[in-house]
Structures are given as C-alpha cells and as structure tokens.
Amino acid sequence: MFALPRLLIGGVVAIIVVAAIGAGSWWFFIREDNELATNAPDIPSDLVSASPTASSGETPAESSGGQACTIISERSEAAYFAAEQLASLPLPSTAKGSTTDIAGTFFLTEDGLDLDAEQASSFMVDLTTITSDKEMRDRRVQSDALQTNEFPTATFTATSVTGYDPSIPDGEEQTLTLTGMMDLHGVQKEITWEVKARREGDVITALATVNFLYADFNITPPNIGGFVSVEDDVTLQVQIVAQRA
Numbered sequence: 001m002f003a004l005p006r007l008l009i010g011g012v013v014a015i016i017v018v019a020a021i022g023a024g025s026w027w028f029f030i031r032e033d034n035e036l037a038t039n040a041p042d043i044p045s046d047l048v049s050a051s052p053t054a055s056s057g058e059t060p061a062e063s064s065g066g067q068a069c070t071i072i073s074e075r076s077e078a079a080y081f082a083a084e085q086l087a088s089l090p091l092p093s094t095a096k097g098s099t100t101d102i103a104g105t106f107f108l109t110e111d112g113l114d115l116d117a118e119q120a121s122s123f124m125v126d127l128t129t130i131t132s133d134k135e136m137r138d139r140r141v142q143s144d145a146l147q148t149n150e151f152p153t154a155t156f157t158a159t160s161v162t163g164y165d166p167s168i169p170d171g172e173e174q175t176l177t178l179t180g181m182m183d184l185h186g187v188q189k190e191i192t193w194e195v196k197a198r199r200e201g202d203v204i205t206a207l208a209t210v211n212f213l214y215a216d217f218n219i220t221p222p223n224i225g226g227f228v229s230v231e232d233d234v235t236l237q238v239q240i241v242a243q244r245a
Contacts, residue, residue, distance in 0.1 A: 034096035036081060040173050040196040041205040041239055044075065048201050067116075067244050069106045069204050071123055075241035078102045078125040082222075083231040095134075095230075097141060101126035106158070106204075106242060115161050122157040122180075123238070140222040145214070146185060154184040161195075171200040178208060187217040193238075202244035211235045 079098035104123025107116040115121055128148045131138050142148045158180040168174045176195040181188055193208040213233050214221045221230045 034094045037207050040198045040207045043200045043203050047203045067108050069242040069244050071104050071240055071242045076102050077239045079237050081235040097130045097132040099129040101129040114164050124153050124155045128152050145219050145222040151185050157181050173198050185217045185219050204242045206240045208238045
C-alpha cells in the first residue's frame with residue numbers, strides 16, 4: 001500500500017539530487033565571470049621599431065587605393081561574451097569563447113584612420129576554432145547555436161567609419177564608430193561597432209565591441225543540458241593588431 005508513495009518520494013529525491021549535482025557542477029566547474037575589454041591593445045613596441053616609418057622618420061608613400069593594413073592573426077582575437085544562468089536561480093555568470101583565427105585587411109587613407117572608399121575593408125573569423133574553457137559549452141555553441149558545420153565563418157565588411165580626430169596625438173586612443181555588413185549564420189545584417197583605436201607609424205590596434213540579439217542572425221541561444229541557459233543577446237569583441245604591408 002505504501003510502495004507507490006515511497007517510489008514517488010524516491011523519485012522526487014533523485015530529481016532533487018540530480019538537480020543539486022547539476023547546479024553544483026555548473027557553479028564550481030562551468031560558471032565563469034569574464035569581463036569585457038575596455039581599451040584598444042597597446043601598440044607593440046617591436047612592430048613600431050621595425051616599421052619603415054619608425055626607422056626612417058618618413059611617411060611611406062601612399063599606394064594605389066590607399067594604404068593596406070593587414071591583421072596579424074597571432075596578435076589578434078575575436079570573442080563572444082554570453083550571460084549564462086542556472087535554471088531560474090539568481091546565479092549569473094559571463095562565458096567567453098575566443099579564437100585567434102581572424103584575418104583581413106583595412107584600406108585606410110594616408111592621413112589617419114578613415115576608410116579608403118575605393119577598396120573593401122573586411123575581416124573574417126573561423127568560427128570552428130572558437131573555444132572557451134569548457135568543452136561541454138563549446139559543443140553546444142558549435143553544433144546547436146552557430147551550426148559551424150554549415151556556417152563555418154563570419155565576415156564583416158566595413159562601409160563607413162566616423163569620429164576620427166586627426167588632432168589626437170600619434171599613439172593615443174580615440175573612439176570611433178564603425179558600420180558595415182555582418183555575414184553570420186547565413187544572415188547578412190548591418191551592424192555598428194564601438195571602436196577604440198590607436199595608431200603609431202604603420203601599426204594600428206583596435207578594440208571593437210557590438211551587442212545584438214541571437215534572433216537577429218537566426219541563432220538559437222545555446223542551452224547546456226537543460227540546466228544552463230543564456231540571455232537573448234550576445235556581445236562580440238574583436239581585438240586587432242594590424243600593420244601596413
């Protein structure tokens with residue numbers, strides 16, 4: 001007569017135990033608290049000292065179509081920041097996944113950080129190499145959210161930049177706005193980055209930040225085992241070190 005209630009009680013207890021284990025695992029082994037970068041990377045001194053401008057003190061002649069500044073992949077990074085939460089409990093955290101597989105070229109006018117309208121400035125990120133510090137999260141992001149087997153890359157093509165102030169001294173940071181088309185998850189959409197940038201000689205560094213809804217690019221927000229979910233939006237940051245060829 002008491003077998004069924006005991007079974008029910010046992011089942012409830014088992015569910016509670018599993019949930020507790022899941023919560024504990026998330027809190028101690030998955031939960032992160034990453035913070036967004038706030039400034040452009042410092043200008044690498046070894047690149048400045050090796051540049052023709054720094055060694056000769058002269059400004060290189062402008063090439064046809066403006067000067068081409070190529071991203072140095074091993075010194076650059078593309079990253080996402082996603083706010084995660086355990087079920088309905090108030091235990092938020094910020095996950096970060098990143099890759100250095102970012103390549104591209106920005107064509108600039110000779111006098112600063114303005115885009116040369118005659119050539120397309122763009123960069124591409126290999127999404128298949130994005131990793132965080134948790135393999136479980138990476139599997140969900142790669143297979144369920146980004147679907148990198150079908151959409152392995154993301155490409156941004158710049159159309160305009162505003163805010164450049166030529167009066168700011170060489171090497172000091174300034175804030176720009178960069179607008180262009182993002183091709184992500186099979187969707188092309190215009191986005192605008194907030195950019196912090198520095199320039200010294202032939203070297204440019206930049207931190208670009210943008211926030212958007214997953215739904216803007218038809219992305220299903222990742223979910224980890226039913227325990228961990230994410231907010232409806234995501235923040236992307238790209239840290240670039242580029243040098244004139």
